[in-house]
Amino acid sequence: MSDKHYTEVNAYELALAMANAVLFASTDVTLPAITQIHLVTRGKYLVAESTDRYVALQHRMPYEGAELDVLVEAKAAAKTVKDLVSRIPASNRHTTEHPVIKIARADGAAFAEFTLASYIGPDTTLTAPAYDGQFPGRIDDFFSEAGMVTDEPVSMIMPSERLAKLAKISDGVNTKHRFPEFRFTSPGKPVQVRLGQDIRAVAMPVKHPS
8 A cells, every 4th residue: 555645543543443333334325325434534633423314423533634525334344353453462462562453445446445553463454335425414513402401491302212322422442331411402403422532423313292
């Protein structure tokens, strides 16, 4: 990949972000753009984001190198990154090396490349299918709508499967005791959930029955 522009991120952080994002990606093949994970650079961060129209997640991490904006098939890409991280030997923990994954996609290529580097072992490249569609831009609007904090009591109905997805979000540190912050505005508006500074999700409630 020396002749390609690539985006470089910490391998463990990317694996965590992909594992979170795949939870929120749609499985509806009639809407292929949201069966993807959107990897996009914004400012100094690479953001992994996904949605199924009812819940959405954004997980950001610092990056180096080129800017990136690519859609990758959610399950395949998450598995690709997980497989790469599994190749890092335990002995790597006793070195000063910090494993990274370099991401690149040539214009029009059917696949995005993920290359594991800076670890005890040879650079290893695996691929995941890429998609040329447009990721929904409304996700940021949902976060804006759910970003306010209110002291007033708010009553809403949330389907259990959406709550279950929120409960599975991981920050990679607190595996047993997580303290997500819930932000509510008003009935019918998205609920925002934050876990630390770099992970946020939204979930759409359903209307109260008449």
